[in-house]
Amino acid sequence: MEAPRRITLNDIARACGVSRATVSLVLRGSPLAHVDTRRQVQAEMQRQGYVYNRAAANLRQRVSTAVALVINDLSNPFFAEFAAGVDEELSKKNYVTLLGNSNESSSRQRQVLASLMEHNPAGVILSPAEASDSADIEFVIGRRTPLLVFNRVLVEPDALSFEYDFLGLDNRAGSRVATEHLLSLGHRRIAFYGGHADSSSCRERRLGYLDALKGAGITVDESWMIETAPTRLEAYAHAEALYERDFVPTGAVCYNDVVALGLMQGLTRLGRHPGTDFAAIGFDNIPEAAVGVPPLTTMNADPRARGRQAAELLLQRAANPSLPHRSIVVPVQLTHRDSTPRALVV
């Protein structure tokens, strides 16, 4: 029943009484083929249900039309949006996305990358698992395949010269603006909630938070910064940590949106009322932030646009390997919504 073998250029050529080379020309719309020949060949392809084998063509041409995309956490809408943006841009440029999900595990990340590398991608877009080490990544990716790292920088054990392009958010400035926003609303006891300190984006966001508090003449204690895994569930589960200290915060700068949403839900569970008696601000602007209860004030990073941008940057490098390596830091803007009320008590 299942047709025994796939239709190839040879089948079409034979049926039309021309050579493979001619069919190949038609395939790529070359003007070298006579218009009648072209018509005939196209009709025959249609008739036999010919499907181009791009893998074979790529092998011969020593090129690749695939890009590997390895994501640390596909269940975070920020990264799901990013992935959708990458895929959108790649398919517009007739590339195909090889997907891998590391689930924040650097050993899975290594496996996944190694497996994708065997498919000879034109490049790799990596949103690294926490604490990914650059030597590790270099070992598996090698130096001939362009790499674009998104969002977090890699840990460089020995300040090696492993080079890659980088696309990230202006975490420090963004977090400073977020913190200043709470300060401007009269908040003084402000926590930094969520994230792991060994992720570069978290460290940078903490610095921005500290910048703002110092700027306001507020002395900060280490204990004002609370670590959680960067997930909604963990943020939800650890909400009480805010109340296990000397003072009670009236607001929190959160590591990202899913953490902020989880925290607000955790606070509600504890009988608090975020948006009324507590101010929470996020980072990312995932689609859901706009429709939260209350809607979430956040720093807009437009993850889908970042995905498109990442794909574009990678393809530029793939087209021109001698380009100097770029490190692009995208500014983020405050998007004010209802989750950040004025401080009731100062």
Place this chain on the structure above:
Amino acid sequence: MEAPRRITLNDIARACGVSRATVSLVLRGSPLAHVDTRRQVQAEMQRQGYVYNRAAANLRQRVSTAVALVINDLSNPFFAEFAAGVDEELSKKNYVTLLGNSNESSSRQRQVLASLMEHNPAGVILSPAEASDSADIEFVIGRRTPLLVFNRVLVEPDALSFEYDFLGLDNRAGSRVATEHLLSLGHRRIAFYGGHADSSSCRERRLGYLDALKGAGITVDESWMIETAPTRLEAYAHAEALYERDFVPTGAVCYNDVVALGLMQGLTRLGRHPGTDFAAIGFDNIPEAAVGVPPLTTMNADPRARGRQAAELLLQRAANPSLPHRSIVVPVQLTHRDSTPRALVV
């Protein structure tokens, strides 16, 4: 700077003074190669940074280790979880995922599928865009590549005999159980909220809802069922539709979880209190349902497990094309949480 060409089996063979065939044997761990030869070859691969070119191997062997995964809406956590599950299972079996996102557009879906087909996937897992037509899909996928359709059945224009495997949820029974749950809590004026009636899963869920209401002796009006796009934002935006009718519902069976979460947020915006004066029940059990405010009662479909299952089913068929086509319908279980209070007034 960039190394000029890639390292091949030939390079390794030459460096070791053996033939390509021997290196190929070592590569696949064949016992035919002498242990000393094997060691030497492996060391040389390490030294030169050899990367296996699976595309070339697949071409020669006329096999494929890639599977195309086309998703209708990657920003819905249900599908993001599903995709993560597919990828998890595929990479465990040493397959690679070719990702495509159709954004619920059947024309994009066609383009994406056509582009992925050129990479000669071993099979296709398709979570179809709304109102996808089977003739359309068959045209682009052909009859030689195994297809697994997830979640929604395809529209069959002429009852064609295009065959594919199907994995779906027991929508009708699940929705009946959901509705009966609200009935058992004393609700009588129950709406069906969200989804488009031209999606098969929505039609089936509506039937289950009607089954339950009929079983309770309640006469249902068409106007009790409200259409919205199956997204959080749309569900949020149309919440007032519940109050533009003869009676005021005390609860709603929702098309899925993102719709239920959006509705609850919309109701809150209108000054209602879901979980107190309104009962909303979802479908899917996305991770976020557990930590909603209130936590969402829903029908558990375990999307990540469905992804693993879909990958498994597809690989089974790819291994055995003569298998009869299967249509697997997974039961879903009620997961009770706080979004469904007893009816205050009956």
Place this chain on the structure above:
DNA sequence: CTGAAAGCGCTTACAG
């Protein structure tokens, strides 16, 4: 245990 040859489905010079 190893080598020489053919071939997967394409494209690319090179003749004519």
Place this chain on the structure above:
DNA sequence: CTGAAAGCGCTTACAG
């Protein structure tokens, strides 16, 4: 404008 030949990086019989 078209054809014959070589080759991308592998694997697979087939000899030895």
